[in-house]
Amino acid sequence: MAEATLTPTAQLEQQRPARGLWSDAWRRLRQNKAAVVGAAVVLLLVLVAIFADVLAPYPYAQQHIQDTFEPIGSPAYLLGTDQLGRDLLSRLIYGTRISLGVAFLAQAITLAIGIPLGLLAGAGSRTVDNLIMRVTDVIYAFPDLLFVIIIMAVLGRNIVFVPLAIGIVNWTTIARLVRSQVLSLRERDFVTAARALGVPGRRIMLNHMLPNALTPIIVAVTLGVPQFIMLESTLSFIGIGAPPPMPSWGLMINDGFNSIFSYPHMVVLPGLAIALTMLSFAFLGDGLRDALDPRER
């Protein structure tokens, strides 16, 4: 008899317990095998980056002049050594820190510039919107690698400038995304309601709009990280990113490139590291997109 007294909505809720957006997304993410594997590898890489000092058998710049070009599986060096007798395993481990550190920092910079400017463009006056959008148009017209290369030439070959250069060039994606979210959220009922209640504009933006725009931002961030890992390694490979003796994977490939015929493992190992890292982030990003926004499948 108790069931009969339930309203239809309550009955529905009984069949399917109420869950928030996040727990729904989490459930969908766990069902996606590729995303779970990607997330596990990403977590592992983050741990390797944090505990590099503990994990690496040697300091990354330590040279063993008597043991140069050791092959994979040599007794003292699990993955061999390079032209200066530096342990490749240790350099790969420390390289994780550079790759992830640069990519995360670059992403933080794109968010720090892109979110405020996107909010401003979407919610501000028409003049401000036009101004910001024209700036993004100009930056968009630059092929991004070209722009990053020029900025690095100005700043100089230093690892701390790499995320800065990447951030300066890539904030436009986030700004455009936030702007379009604000424009569509602005017309929604809950925003109108908040405005009618007299909530100040700044609070509407930060407390009502930003949380709702979060989902696409999270996806953009996850898919942006591998792109920035690629940019960093490309810059270092060209020779204007990380300076020696830093163990950037791109620079390691550059180091080994001249001896590719005799010692291919010197380039293959960092190449695999880059490919594996980017693949994991892409799996995780794709999975997150499907989990957070099931309409876009």
Added chain:
Amino acid sequence: MVTFFIRRVIFLIPVLLFVALITFTLMHLAPGGPWSGERNLPPAVERNLNEKYGLDRPVPEQFVLYLSNLLRGDLGLSFSKPGRSVQEVLGGGIGVTVQLGLIAALVAILIGIPLGIIAALRHNTAVDYISMFTAIIGYTTPSFVLGIFLIVLFAVQLRVLPPSGWGRPASMVLPVIALAAAPIAILARYTRASMLDILQQDYVRTARSKGLAEQVVVLRHMLRNALLPVITVLGPVTAALVTGSFVVERMFRIPGIGRMYIDAIFARDYPLIMGTTLLYAVTVAVFNLIVDMLYVAVDPRISYR
């Protein structure tokens, strides 16, 4: 359509002007100058060189001078290649770069689109999974990493293809694969998604239910509509080709303008940097414009005002 086109072309002018201004400013902010590479030039020689190339004037004046020369089609003299104009230097490399880009684009279209179609038609089968897994690997592996793997496998281990150079068909295989991989993956993923969308449309069911051969349904009814949205990714595809060409040309020692650009940056060859940047910016802009035009031309449902 015509007014839209004209507006877009006019809008390009300020954008390119700003690209030129930013590049010019950044270049002159960069430490070191074009002569700092050559060891200890006597001050008098350096002064003469600066005077010859107009570097002794204030930077804003140099920029105005550059622009007025540019309008007359004069890109200036290259610093690092004495006696040669930027037009000559770019002219010497652009053929190779365009050749590389076009072959890679062609390969990408011929492989990527059929791959996407097959994956969609065999949705959720092993064929679908394998092609999409291959696509995501192609999409996520940077072209220089793929280049490394290709050189190690085909030039070092199997010794069937040369590791560098350009001109003979055999020497083109590896760089073209390295450059085309990302565009193949982008096209395959997009075509598949688009085809899957079309598969559920009523008119496809109608076509099937009236007994048309599967081939006719796929080619006549589905493919045409499925390829429409694919046109929009030609923009990102061009961008991937442009970005990739820098690294691929450097890695395979191909004498194109991508490799020249990086050398020009190191040599602080201001006119050559400017010329290359503008050339690339114009190319990307024109391609985006063509894509937009193509989209309107192909799909009657869309119109721009």
